[in-house]
Amino acid sequence: MRIITLMTALAAPLVLAACGPSDDAADMSETPMDDEQMAMDGTDMPMMGDRLTDGGAMKSASAEGTVTAIDPEAGTITIDHGPVPAIEWPAMTMAFEADQQIRDDVKVGDEVSFEFRTGEAGSVVTSIVKK
Known part of the structure; x- marks a missing residue:
């Protein structure tokens, strides 16, 4: 299982680089975020689970x-x-x-x-x- 995880971690940047920037990414770089958009209200982000609340603790x-x-x-x-x-x-x-x-x-x-x-x-x- 560790080999699969390692291969995925190594392959992901290559796949992302091959995709190139999307039109949405270009639009976002031109529009600065205000403080309200950047503030995190303590709610968990999807896919982050416990890492936000316990720092990845055992x-x-x-x-x-x-x-x-x-x-x-x-x-x-x-x-x-x-x-x-x-x-x-x-x-x-x-x-x-x-x-x-x-x-x-x-x-x-x-x-x-x-x-x-x-x-x-x-x-x-x-x-x-x-x-």
Whole structure:
């Protein structure tokens, strides 16, 4: 998933440059904005979500699932987990970063309850308990 994100981030400026300026962009550059147009009234802009309100901070949540893989080299544990309503995630299987002690506490096939933090930098298991 990181490769797709990186490729998208690298390709987006090229696509935008190829499109060239629109007539609307030319019109906007000729019309200065007044203070009222530039003021932000504290409402979120579309597509910005929580980044405006919490600066992209990590969010904590908990879930239940089954350990499907443990990768000591990558420092990850993959869990097939149910929905996480607190952060509006559907059920999915994903890899979480996890320190060695957490990885050592479980094995593939274990049903677990776990707590984690997630944000722009990724998701990290902070505690895990076998069911």
